[in-house]
Amino acid sequence: MTLPLTIRPEVKAALEDGAPVVALESTLITHGLPHPTNVETALAMEAAVRDASAIPATIAILKGAITVGIGAEDIESLARMPAAQVRKCSRRDLAIATALGQYGATTVAGTMIVAKMAGIKLFATGGIGGVHRGQPHDVSADLTEFGRTPVTVVSSGAKSILDLPLTLEALETNGVPILGYRTDVLPAFYSGRTNLPIDQRIESAAEAAAIIRAAQALGAQNGILVAVPAPAEHELDLEIAEAAIAQATRDAAASAIGGKDITPYVLSRVSELTKGASMAANIALLINNARIAGEIARELGRL
Ligand code: PSU
Numbered sequence: 001m002t003l004p005l006t007i008r009p010e011v012k013a014a015l016e017d018g019a020p021v022v023a024l025e026s027t028l029i030t031h032g033l034p035h036p037t038n039v040e041t042a043l044a045m046e047a048a049v050r051d052a053s054a055i056p057a058t059i060a061i062l063k064g065a066i067t068v069g070i071g072a073e074d075i076e077s078l079a080r081m082p083a084a085q086v087r088k089c090s091r092r093d094l095a096i097a098t099a100l101g102q103y104g105a106t107t108v109a110g111t112m113i114v115a116k117m118a119g120i121k122l123f124a125t126g127g128i129g130g131v132h133r134g135q136p137h138d139v140s141a142d143l144t145e146f147g148r149t150p151v152t153v154v155s156s157g158a159k160s161i162l163d164l165p166l167t168l169e170a171l172e173t174n175g176v177p178i179l180g181y182r183t184d185v186l187p188a189f190y191s192g193r194t195n196l197p198i199d200q201r202i203e204s205a206a207e208a209a210a211i212i213r214a215a216q217a218l219g220a221q222n223g224i225l226v227a228v229p230a231p232a233e234h235e236l237d238l239e240i241a242e243a244a245i246a247q248a249t250r251d252a253a254a255s256a257i258g259g260k261d262i263t264p265y266v267l268s269r270v271s272e273l274t275k276g277a278s279m280a281a282n283i284a285l286l287i288n289n290a291r292i293a294g295e296i297a298r299e300l301g302r303l
């Protein structure tokens, strides 16, 4: 059976040649950032991957077709669609969106699944999902996906709107190594660093690639998280971020926001409360993570 994937010719050729490819997710376009910032950021992430001499492949579902490497026009049209018209696709959603011909944006979990199907080893995003604050049973499917899908994700840790200590526990349970890119502690998404330890500090893309290669050699079925602190010049003061996150979390509870809607709601509320500073940090870290993922993909190609 051939895989039900549409792969852009440039990406297909790169995969066949063993050239470096970095997948990019689409939920941050449709549910994570407002228009037109979402389009600009998605295109800037693709450019950052290319700057590192790798090929970007933004993944989304277009009228039921799981597409690996959507074009700039598709990015633009998804970015303009009301979020309610695009299915936020985690593991449970992929079959529904494809069977019913829907538009879908892939989350970290959804992107890992499609990347693996396409043979792409790593992808970049901002912050993975995790355990929600005050709702320890609301655990993102991203975390279980890391336990079962061997794809490396370059992010600034988990989004700091989450309960980070509980998120680390869930990653540990799922057997997921966390590599700190030039950091000994978990990044706090928008704001530099937490005081939470990670598994191993690494200094270079080459070290990340060596660990990914070793995991492959061991037949590991789990994902790997490469955690990169937000660029210092754009990071948000930790206290300012924490105050806004606490307020936004209370507002979400007061408005009875739940399920898939919590993350998008809290991200946009924090952006309002910080007068855009959190969004500026989010954009900067997304682009930086894309570049580092490109460098790791290139090193992986050398091994
Ligand atoms: N990184 C960002 N912004 C985002 C996301 C990541 O900078 O919006 C998305 C990812 O797609 C991630 C999702 O999988 O948020 C988590 O959603 P949830 O908590 O509902 O699992």
Ligand code: MN
Pocket: 129, 132, 138, 139, 140, 259, 260, 262, 263
């Ligand atoms: Mn959730």
